Amino acid sequence: MAKFTTFGGLLASAAFALTAGTALAADYTLVISSWAPPTHSINARMWPTFTEMVEEATDGRVTTELKLGLAPPPAQMDLVMDGAADLSIIFHGYQAGRFVTTKMIELPGYVGSSEAASVAYWRAYDAYLKDANEHRGVKVVALHTHGGAQLMSAEQVTELSQAEGMKVRIPGGVAADVGQALGMIGIKVPATKVYETLASKAADGVVMPIDSRVGFKLTEVAQNMYMLPGGLYRGSFAFIMNEDAFADLPEDIQQVLEDEVFGEPISRAIGAIWEAGDAEAIEATLATPGNAIIDASPEDVARFDEVATGVRAKVIEEVAATGVDAQAAYEMIKAEMAAFE
Structure with a gap:
């Protein structure tokens, strides 16, 4: 869908452009599909940062146009593959069975920032995970992860044992493994439906990244946050391109985007935004x-460490079955995060 932009076309799309000032001088406009609310960091910071990096690298020859609501979150990859948008963000856990190796970054127990984790994720993907070819049909522009997700609820949770039997909105991927291990009753709804799910009392709580408290207005419907060091899991996201x-x-534009924007540079920048x-x-x-x-007690931290050990073993075995050296990828992520500056 990348298109040569005429003056008339630019006037028609200027209201939607992320950076309208440079859009008027651009030769190419890439259409972005995004499913998050307008005020969420994905739209308020991540895509604008991507656009700024693209415009700077290409001397303004390429810009973007953001469109919201083209399709629900699980349909974004197919949307990009079909050419209905040039770029999108996907959460791998929304597509059960389609992605397995992406669960490596979601494992509980990694120590470090979202920026460190996102850089480590890209490097492990480049070294090991891409061999599984799970993103076939699209170009992977970035891989990134939020900080540790926490349990949030209207009723206060003070002990990990209270999670057993709770009806909790849990995304797919490792989050589902952790929820099952803790005895939660998982409810699967996309992030865009979390507020109404909690407001209607269809769920007792939600497990999501901390920034969702602002991005999805959870301070209104899940007033209490039970905090485990490092969180219950990290989510796996990708920026993808047709x-x-x-x-x-x-x-020449392809080359400069590959050299200066795509891959580690934009993955690092997005990780920092999550943080x-x-x-x-x-x-x-x-x-x-x-x-x-509510901070988890030392006893609950120790209990969760036992749960996390079992989840890690299960996922590493699952990823290894794809033919990827899962143990090496896991060790690389840990080492890269430990060495991150």
Whole structure:
């Protein structure tokens, strides 16, 4: 869908452009499909950062146009493959059975920031995980992960044992493995439906990244957050691009995007945005009347470590069955995060 932009076309799309000032000078406009709310960091920071990096690298020859609501979250990959959009963000856990190796970054127990994890994720993908070819049909632009997801609920949770039997919105991937190990009753709804699911009492709680407290207004419907160091899991996301849209760009633009934007540079930048979002959401939670953060006790931390050990063993075995050296990928992520500066 990448297109040569005429003056008239630019005037028609300027209201939707992420950076309208440079859009008027661009030769190519890439259409982005996004499913998050307009104010979420994905749309307020991540795509604008991507656009800024693209525009800078290409001297303004390429810009973007953001469109919301083209399809629900699980349909974004097919949307890009079909050419209905040039770019999108996908959460791998929404597509059960389609992605397995992406669960490596979701494992509980990694120590470090979202930025460190996202860089480590890209490097492990480049070294090992891409061999599984799970993203066939699209071009992987970035891989990234949020900080540790936490249990949030209207009723206060003070002990990990209370999670057993709770009806909790849990995404797919490793989150589902962790929820099952803790005895939660999993309810699968996309992130865009979490607020109404909690407001209607169809779920007792939700397990999501901390920044969701602001991005999805959870301070209104899940006032309490039970905090485990490192969280219950990390989510796996990708920025993906239509292969034909990339191929239609001039070779010099393709090269500069590969060298200066795609891969580790944008993965690092997005990871840092996730981290900043978590910090802001913690501040917002503490500043909102009726909200509270309950830190897990040392006993609960030790108990969860046992649960995490079992989940890691299960997932590493599952990923290894794809033919990827899962243990090496796991060790690489840990080492890269430990060495991150």
